[in-house]
Amino acid sequence: MTAYRGRFAPSPTGALHLGSAAAALFCAAATLQARGTLVLRMEDIDRPRVVPGAAEAILDDLAWLGLRWDESPAQGGPFAPYVQSERFALYEAAIEALAARGLVYACDCSRAEIARVASAPHAGEEGPRYPGTCRPFGMQKRDFKRPPAVRLAVPDDERARVTVHDRVLGTYTEHVGHGTGDFVLRRGDGVFAYQLVVVVDDLHMQITDVVRGGDLASSSARQTLLARLLGGTPPTFAHVPLLVADDGSRLAKRDKLMPLRDHRDAGRDPRALVRAIARAYGHDLGDAEAPLEALAASLDWSRLPRESVRVSAIVAR
Known part of the structure; x- marks a missing residue:
């Protein structure tokens, strides 16, 4: 145990x-x-x-x-x-590991461009969902319109259907791809995203249980998916x-x-x-x-x- x-x-x-x-x-x-x-x-x-x-x-x-x-x-x-x-090297290594498996890509879409797609008829009711415009290009260098962010290519298969264990909210299953779509791991300005760093840190520090505020519950499925894609075991959550x-x-x-x-x-x-x-x-x-x-x-x-x-x-x- x-x-x-x-x-x-x-x-x-x-x-x-x-x-x-x-x-x-x-x-x-x-x-x-x-x-x-x-x-x-x-x-x-x-x-x-x-x-x-x-x-x-x-x-x-x-x-x-x-x-x-x-x-x-x-x-x-x-x-x-x-x-x-003081842990930047760990986050960069995680992105490189995902890139080696074709699970990330560079994205130079602006917020305005994403919002326009999200507000189009039949775009969905889950809020702004990135449509994967830059996904086909992977991490290849090209003529970027602006410094690119790095996004996770959420798998199209059953890997994206994750089960979250929460001591307060119960156990539930969610398909990450049906939410906000491919999410950012590193912003265009070079700042690593919360979704990446919290997962990398919890895996590296062998954290088994996370107690945190209920406002972060919506990120649990994404973090569970990312932990599994990085080869680790996600923690059990308890959202206060x-x-x-x-x-x-x-x-x-x-x-x-x-x-x-x-x-x-x-x-x-x-x-x-x-x-x-x-x-x-x-x-x-x-x-x-x-x-x-x-x-x-x-x-x-x-x-x-x-x-x-x-x-x-x-x-x-």
């Missing part, structure tokens, strides 16, 4: 917020319950959006919440580095419901009471905050003095709500 390896992977684009804290908390509790290894990876691949000092602040806030890591950028580990911007305002609208990271640091600066007991988060997500820990350990002991994914969680369920306590 493969040893349990759970990971939390925040992006240092701002302060850690309550929604991410909830995902981190359940990631840590699940790993503790399985007596596994808890990994923190910093996803800073999109360098222009990185906020100076945010990575250190996130680690500091998570430590205040009571989370301790077995492997992280701070202490290292057997799969270092744990910062995406998003936090929303009381009127049901989406919350931004900077909304009042969302940043974890605000609760810390206000003198809130981190144990009380952990208990409030757990309660909002279906796990009443009472007055447990060691709430993370109590959550690990009682964690039951079937008790998590399937709908979004109102932020007032946490901040009002």
Whole structure:
């Protein structure tokens, strides 16, 4: 049996917020319950959006919440580095491996061109779907209109029909080719896409379980397919419901009471905050003095709500 390896992977684009804290908390509790290894990876691949000092602040806030890591950028580990911007060679090697099997191609289509095709009559109802205009050319050099992106040529056969295992949403099967079509692995400006780097990192770090926010659930099928095409085993997912305002609208990271640091600066007991988060997500820990350990002991994914969680369920306590 493969040893349990759970990971939390925040992006240092701002302060850690309550929604991410909830995902981190359940990631840590699940790993503790399985007596596994808890990994923190910093996803800073999109360098222009990185906020100076945010990575250190996130680690500091998570430590205040009571989370301790077995492997992280701070202490290292057997799969270092744990910062995406230091792992470019791995991503390039993955693209080269896919190219050797004819599974990627260069694409110089603009967003406007793709949108025009997607808005044509009978173009489909799944949203903008890349029609594969550049697929016949593969990776061959030609007279590009603009620096080309690299797209995955989603297989036309049954390989594109993947089964996703999700502890919260259940097990389901999806055909990746029927969604957005061939998706980008590296943008035209040279930035590696999230869909590629997260898969490569999870495979390289031997991650078995991923707990993350529900807004990322739609990418699970693509990542499962890509992991299999790279010869690896995709992780089991658990998508934690998003936090929303009381009127049901989406919350931004900077909304009042969302940043974890605000609760810390206000003198809130981190144990009380952990208990409030757990309660909002279906796990009443009472007055447990060691709430993370109590959550690990009682964690039951079937008790998590399937709908979004109102932020007032946490901040009002």
